[in-house]
Amino acid sequence: MSTALPEHPAAWQFCPRCQKELPIASARADCPECGGLLEVRHRPPQAREEALRSLFARRRGRADPLDASGVWRFRELVLPDAGAEVVTYPEGNTPLLQRAAIGRFAGVEALFAKHEGHNPTGSFKDRGMTVGITQAKRIGAREPADRRALEQWRVALRVRHDFRAGGSRGEREARRLSPQFH
Ligand SMILES: [Zn+2]
Numbered sequence: 001m002s003t004a005l006p007e008h009p010a011a012w013q014f015c016p017r018c019q020k021e022l023p024i025a026s027a028r029a030d031c032p033e034c035g036g037l038l039e040v041r042h043r044p045p046q047a048r049e050e051a052l053r054s055l056f057a058r059r060r061g062r063a064d065p066l067d068a069s070g071v072w073r074f075r076e077l078v079l080p081d082a083g084a085e086v087v088t089y090p091e092g093n094t095p096l097l098q099r100a101a102i103g104r105f106a107g108v109e110a111l112f113a114k115h116e117g118h119n120p121t122g123s124f125k126d127r128g129m130t131v132g133i134t135q136a137k138r139i140g141a142r143e144p145a146d147r148r149a150l151e152q153w154r155v156a157l158r159v160r161h162d163f164r165a166g167g168s169r170g171e172r173e174a175r176r177l178s179p180q181f182h
Contacts, residue, residue, distance in 0.1 A: 003033070010081035011042035024081070027139040045076035052076065065090055071127050079131060087133045091126035094118040 005012055005021045013022040017036030022028065024040065031038055047055055056074055059067035066072040070092015075082065096112040103111030116124035 008043060011040060011079060013038040014041045015039075025139055027141065040079070042080050045080065047076070060093075068093070069130065070094065071130050079134065082134050082138065085134060085138050086130070087137055088130050089120040089126065091119050091130050 003020045005023070009024065011024040013024060013026055013028075015021075015031035015034065015036045015038055018031060018034040020031050020033045022032075022038065026038075029038060030036065045052055055076075059073045062068060065088050066075060066086055069086075069088045069090035071078060072082075072086055072088055072090070073092075075086075095115050095118060097115055099111055099113050102113070103109065116122075119126040
């Protein structure tokens, strides 16, 4: 039986199989009606098209942690109501590097590679993990269920702690603890 929320908040969870809707803060991963996998939906942002692109561009380079994140700079399209609960390093905003030799090999005149190793734990997965851990915090989870996510987050915390202390030991530690992420 489909059950819609009386009024859509900024974000909610949705079962594509039976159309049941749950609050975004629900800790369930599956639909209580049919067992389907829930997905997150949110209202479209108020700003659209050029206004939205302009908003994202203005945030680039700002010191505010949400704006400095290459994920949360686009928060209207990620998880619009996460607000102060966002857990961020920040991640993303990794450089695009032109690689002429690879371009010649691939037959592409101007080939650029996105260097995701510049993320806090050296992995593109930080982009997803910042959203996952933020949502885990919102529902009051004590730790991620996914072991890889848990390990990666522990590494991120160690790196952050070490960088705040002014050293690079955290980065070496991250590579030692989780070579599979590199
Ligand atoms: Zn369902």
